[in-house]
Amino acid sequence: MSIFNYFLKKEKKASASVAKERLQIIVAHERNKRQQPDYLPLMQQEIIDVIRKYVNIENDQVSVQLDNNDDCSVLELNITLPE
Amino acid sequence: MSKIIVVTSGKGGVGKTTTSAAIATGLALRGFKTVVIDFDVGLRNLDLIMGCERRVVYDFVNVINKEASLNQALIKDKRTPGLFILPASQTRDKDALSMEGVQTVLNDLAKDFEYIICDSPAGIEQGAQMALYFADEAIVVTNPEVSSVRDSDRILGILQSKSLKSEQGGSVKEHLLLTRYNPERVAAAEMLSVADVEDILAVPLLGVIPESEAVLKASNQGAPVILDQDSEAGQAYLDAVSRLLGEEAEHRFLEVQKVGFLKRLLGGKK
Numbered sequence A: 001m002s003i004f005n006y007f008l009k010k011e012k013k014a015s016a017s018v019a020k021e022r023l024q025i026i027v028a029h030e031r032n033k034r035q036q037p038d039y040l041p042l043m044q045q046e047i048i049d050v051i052r053k054y055v056n057i058e059n060d061q062v063s064v065q066l067d068n069n070d071d072c073s074v075l076e077l078n079i080t081l082p083e
Numbered sequence B: 001m002s003k004i005i006v007v008t009s010g011k012g013g014v015g016k017t018t019t020s021a022a023i024a025t026g027l028a029l030r031g032f033k034t035v036v037i038d039f040d041v042g043l044r045n046l047d048l049i050m051g052c053e054r055r056v057v058y059d060f061v062n063v064i065n066k067e068a069s070l071n072q073a074l075i076k077d078k079r080t081p082g083l084f085i086l087p088a089s090q091t092r093d094k095d096a097l098s099m100e101g102v103q104t105v106l107n108d109l110a111k112d113f114e115y116i117i118c119d120s121p122a123g124i125e126q127g128a129q130m131a132l133y134f135a136d137e138a139i140v141v142t143n144p145e146v147s148s149v150r151d152s153d154r155i156l157g158i159l160q161s162k163s164l165k166s167e168q169g170g171s172v173k174e175h176l177l178l179t180r181y182n183p184e185r186v187a188a189a190e191m192l193s194v195a196d197v198e199d200i201l202a203v204p205l206l207g208v209i210p211e212s213e214a215v216l217k218a219s220n221q222g223a224p225v226i227l228d229q230d231s232e233a234g235q236a237y238l239d240a241v242s243r244l245l246g247e248e249a250e251h252r253f254l255e256v257q258k259v260g261f262l263k264r265l266l267g268g269k270k
């Protein structure tokens, strides 16, 4: 077995665990989105529009997330302002 | 009391129809009066897998539109006593099924049958939603592969928010059925393992059906693979039926089989 083959084999070995990691991330993300109220995307867009009146930002510089705890919900708003 | 079980997946071609035919046949073999309904409007296929394609006269849509009675449309299985098939329509009209129509037919079937198995079409749109809406339980068919697992999670989301049970504040009982499992490839770390998929989806495991040549053979012959009790796939489906009925059964065919030298030489088949 050449050294080249050895590395090929190694790479193959990792493929199922790469799949698992990617799935865990995307599934968690999509579950989170599912639990959010329907109005959230529109609200996020309006927030972005308001900020844009004052600062020039891109859509991906604003993240909105709603976390449901037992007795209350927390709306987390993260805005990264340009330098 | 009649139980409605939907066989669903999101992703297409993962083994829903194969599973619907096997599970329905298995329940009838165990003595339960069972009907299996093809919800795949426009793409009727369950009839072929059950081997009754030449006997289809009326279909699900005819019954909903009152062009035929339920008794006229139901096909009695020739192999397994107590088993009936309600074929899908071949109409190209995707909206041929109405929620009220489906409900009426299910209510009528519930008077006669102990188990109603609904073979869902692929996707997460109206057809798939119709097939799962009235379900008491769901068998989520998943292949050990990224897109199938992701789609299964989406269909679980729909079961948890857009089913009658969920709207009434309850929940549809979920089962994971992993199909086309290849222990060799899992051992080589090329394929997601049972444990990986269970980890991600967090749904109780109903069974693992190995990738098996017996499935193609069964569909060629029009006899559900569960009747091929020499095959690993057939036996794995029998086990899944036992678990569905609440019995304990050890999971088999998860490990690489040690094939003897002679068998390998002669080309051992699964």
Ligand SMILES: Nc1ncnc2c1ncn2[C@@H]1O[C@H](COP(=O)(O)OP(=O)(O)OP(=O)(O)O)[C@@H](O)[C@H]1O
Residues within 6 Å of the ligand: B009, B011, B012, B013, B014, B015, B016, B017, B018, B019, B040, B120, B121, B122, B179, B180, B181, B209, B210, B211, B212, B213, B215, B216, B219, B233
């Ligand atoms: N355990 C298995 N081993 C080998 N082949 C299988 C297995 N299960 C299913 N197949 C094959 O996969 C293909 C798709 O199966 P099937 O028609 O049951 O899927 P489906 O989910 O109903 O598809 P669709 O989404 O189109 O309705 C068929 O060719 C079938 O023979």
Ligand SMILES: [Mg+2]
Residues within 6 Å of the ligand: B016, B017, B018, B040, B045, B119, B120, B121
């Ligand atoms: Mg199908």
